[in-house]
């Protein structure tokens with residue numbers, strides 16, 4: 438398969454690595470990139486040799502989130518699958534599109550029957566943090582920073598809204614209310630990140646972990662993953678995603694009425710300025 442926004446690598450026949458390859462945009466996720474990632478996950482899931490899948494990003498930052506230069510108003514791209522209502526005018530079309538692009542894809546990746554590992558360096562902002570969340574394991578470099586500042590756009594947070602599970606409800610609220618940047622070590626302390634390693638060791642440690650996992654039988658790995666996911670399903674993760682995406686679209690609809698576009702325009706500058714800060718300290722923001 439031909440990819441232009443990602444690379445699909447097999448560093449070992451048992452390990453597939455999907456690499457976001459738009460470092461000039463800090464791996465902004467265009468819809469084209471998202472669907473290439475989806476095709477690559479499909480390829481890895483179907484390859485009988487592959488036991489473990491790594492998701493990585495080229496360049497200084499893992500990902501700057503959704504590509505803000507994509508067609509935000511309509512999201513009128515040509516995805517592989519067209520959701521019902523995708524081209525409806527008004528609010529309906531964008532809602533259907535985001536159900537498909539964000540919840541549909543990320544939930545599908547969360548349920549792939551093989552272990553997945555996110556390899557995160559630098560910034561993981563909004564959609565950048567979001568794409569790491571459905572992975573089973575997150576390995577972060579010491580300089581990795583996670584943030585979801587999109588309350589500044591007038592929405593609840595990024596679309597794959599499992600923040601309370603990942604960070605605990607209090608930290609999730611603080612992060613969302615302030616746009617705080619969470620350091621890798623803090624995310625490890627909160628349970629979202631498995632390991633924090635030096636930047637120059639990130640790729641090697643991730644591969645080492647993948648090799649160790651790949652020694653286990655595929656069926657055991659699949660069942661262990663299913664069993665943990667099932668436990669989370671019993672706590673209502675999927676229902677939470679459905680409900681919170683609807684809230685997200687109240688925010689988009691509100692912005693359309695108030696500003697004539699799907700996000701509060703003031704949010705773009707706030708996020709850009711704050712994202713470039715090197716620390717998540719709330720005091721430093723004042």
Ligand SMILES: C/C=C/C(=O)SCCNC(=O)CCNC(=O)[C@H](O)C(C)(C)COP(=O)(O)OP(=O)(O)OC[C@H]1O[C@@H](n2cnc3c(N)ncnc32)[C@H](O)[C@@H]1OP(=O)(O)O
Pocket residue numbers: 461462463465466497498500501502503504505506560562563564565587592594595596705708709710712713
């Ligand atoms: C519900 C919503 C979810 C979302 O995910 S919305 C997206 C939220 N994310 C952002 O708003 C991130 C905005 N970007 C930044 O804050 C900064 O960038 C970074 C901290 C990520 C990196 O800073 P630095 O290393 O100094 O690079 P640079 O010069 O700002 O950017 C390099 C090029 O990358 C483009 N770019 C950065 N982020 C995005 C993006 N999210 N979508 C589209 N393009 C992006 C820029 O514009 C620029 O491009 P050019 O060289 O042509 O000026």
